[in-house]
Amino acid sequence: MFGDMMDMMGKLKEAQKKVEETKKRLDTVLIDEASNDGKLKVTLTANRTIKSIEIDDELLADKEQLEDYLILTLNxxxxxxxxxxExxxxxxAKEGMPNIPGMDMFK
Structure with a gap:
């Protein structure tokens, strides 16, 4: 039984390490989004960090319109x-979870 517990702990630590590695990798995955008319373009990482925003000059003339574009496109x-x-x-997380009886909600 003690060996099983140690094995489970090892698997949990390995899964935690894989999750941390995945979080770091997600900093390099870029998500591009643009407004319907292409006047505003944003790029974020999969960890939701804004990397760039491109604004068409036409939007700079109307503060309210620019704000609306930013809200919609960023969301x-x-x-x-x-x-x-996610x-x-x-x-x-699913891949790294040890087989613990009653904890099959992740499968």
Whole structure:
């Protein structure tokens, strides 16, 4: 029984290490999003860090319109980045989970 417990602890530590490695890798996965008309483009990492924002000069003339564009486009980009992030981390967590009776909710 003690050996099983040590094996499970080892697997949990290995899974934790894989999750941390995946989080680092997600800093290099870029998510591009643009407004419907292409006047605003944003790039985020899958960890939801903004890397770049490109604004068409036409939007600079209207502060309210620019704010609306930023809100809509950034929210879409964050939503997409979150989906990628959660899918990647869930896959790693599922793969690394030891077989613990009653804990099959991750399978």
């Amino acid at each position: 879409k980009a964050i939503e997409n980045a979150t989906k990628v992030n 899918a990647e981390l869930a896959a790693v």
